[in-house]
Amino acid sequence: MKFNAERRGALAGFGAGVIASWLSESGPVNAALPVTLAPDNAKNLRELLRVLAGIPRRRDFKTVPMILDDPDLWDAASIAAVLAYTGGPKQAWDNTDLAGSWLNGMRNSMNVQIWSLKQPNFLCVSATHGSAHLALFDQEMWDKYQLAKWAGGNITRNTFIQAPPAFSHDPGDFQSAEGVFSSKDNSVLVLQRRGVVFMACHNAIWELAERLVGAGQNPDHLTVDAIAAELTNHLIADVVLTPGIVGMLVNLQQSGFAYSR
Numbered sequence: 001m002k003f004n005a006e007r008r009g010a011l012a013g014f015g016a017g018v019i020a021s022w023l024s025e026s027g028p029v030n031a032a033l034p035v036t037l038a039p040d041n042a043k044n045l046r047e048l049l050r051v052l053a054g055i056p057r058r059r060d061f062k063t064v065p066m067i068l069d070d071p072d073l074w075d076a077a078s079i080a081a082v083l084a085y086t087g088g089p090k091q092a093w094d095n096t097d098l099a100g101s102w103l104n105g106m107r108n109s110m111n112v113q114i115w116s117l118k119q120p121n122f123l124c125v126s127a128t129h130g131s132a133h134l135a136l137f138d139q140e141m142w143d144k145y146q147l148a149k150w151a152g153g154n155i156t157r158n159t160f161i162q163a164p165p166a167f168s169h170d171p172g173d174f175q176s177a178e179g180v181f182s183s184k185d186n187s188v189l190v191l192q193r194r195g196v197v198f199m200a201c202h203n204a205i206w207e208l209a210e211r212l213v214g215a216g217q218n219p220d221h222l223t224v225d226a227i228a229a230e231l232t233n234h235l236i237a238d239v240v241l242t243p244g245i246v247g248m249l250v251n252l253q254q255s256g257f258a259y260s261r
Contacts, residue, residue: 036049036193036194036195037171037180037190037193037194037195038120038194038195039114039120041120042088042114042120042121042195043087043121044085044087044088044121045087045088045120045121045122045123045195046195047087048081048082048085048087048123048195049195051081052078052081052082052197052238052240053238055075055077055078055081057075057078057240057241058072058073058075059232059233059234059235060233061073061229061230061232061233062226062229063223063225063226063228063229064202064206064225064228064229064232065225066206066225067243068202068243068244073202073243074202074241074242074243075240075241075242078240079199079240079242079248079251082123082125082197082199082240082252083251083252083255084255085123085255086256087121087123088119088120088121088122088123089113089119089121089122089123089258090122090123090124090125090252090255090256090257090258091109091113091122091123091124091125091257091258091260092125092127092249092252092253092257092258092259092260093105093106093109093124093125093126093127093260093261094127094249094259094260094261095126095127095128095129095130095132095261096129096130096131096132096261097130097131097132098130098131098132098133098134098135098151098152098155098160099131099151099152099153099155100132102126102132103160103186103187103188103191104183104186105260106124106126106191106196107181107183107185107186107191109124109260110122110124110191110194110195110196111174111181115174123195123197124191124195124196124197125196125197125198125199125252125257126191126196126197126198126199127199127201127245127248127249127252128198128199128200128201128204128245129201129203129204129245129246130204131150131151131152133200133201133204133205133208134147134150134151134158134208135158135160135161135188136188136198136200136235136236136239137158137231137234137235137236138158138161138234138235138236139157139158139161140234141230141231141234142157142158144219145212145217145218145219145227145231146217149215149217150208150211159187160187160188161187161188161189161236162187162189163187163189163190164184164185164186164187164190165184166178166179166180166182166184166185167180167185167187167189167190169185188236192238197238197240198238198239198240199239199240199241199242199245199248200232200235200239200240200241200242200245201242201244201245201246201248202228202232202241202242202243202244203243203244203245203246204245205228205231205232206224206228208228208231209224209225209227209228209231210224212227213227
């Protein structure tokens with residue numbers, strides 16, 4: 001993978017030097033081990049996943065402002081790495097509906113790119129907001145703030161971050177209708193292991209905090225800025241926090257990502 005330090009904009013301006021300095025720090029924060037289902041020949045994608053797994057992500061906030069105005073408040077180095085990726089085709093999905101087909105759409109796109117079009121280094125990014133953003137919080141937040149009330153449908157728990165039974169099938173059999181790459185295996189966790197980068201939206205987090213306070217779903221009687229901080233601290237591992245996903249879609253498209261929804 002090659003990093004382009006001349007990317008336009010403040011976010012991409014961090015470039016390779018800053019990414020390298022972050023990698024030289026102690027241990028990563030809120031980043032899981034780089035276990036991957038990416039194809040063996042996806043060297044560029046695997047390198048990106050390795051880099052992202054090694055970049056610390058701050059998750060120790062006490063409060064956060066409504067509008068983030070300092071790169072220390074979001075995952076700037078991780079964003080820079082994603083924007084600088086030139087290792088293969090790139091697609092950014094504008095995902096808003098938790099109960100919709102967002103996971104299935106990304107899975108189908110990856111399957112076509114990897115096996116039909118022979119593009120193993122294809123990079124898929126989930127630009128996540130709306131109700132879909134609820135999938136990016138751990139179960140502790142779902143329980144504490146009764147997030148199922150905002151999920152709609154018959155959703156009672158964050159099953160989106162669980163591994164379905166199909167995840168245990170042999171990944172070597174990519175044609176299996178019951179296997180790892182089938183519709184039986186749609187989940188955030190599985191797609192992360194395949195290389196999908198899920199980006200979180202600070203604006204969505206702040207607006208959820210406002211709704212929780214307004215609805216009285218606030219057991220600790222916290223302020224909006226404190227709830228937003230707590231929700232941010234409980235984003236699931238490997239998620240990349242952005243200052244706002246709608247604005248970030250501009251940067252993704254400028255960096256060569258095809259827009260899809």
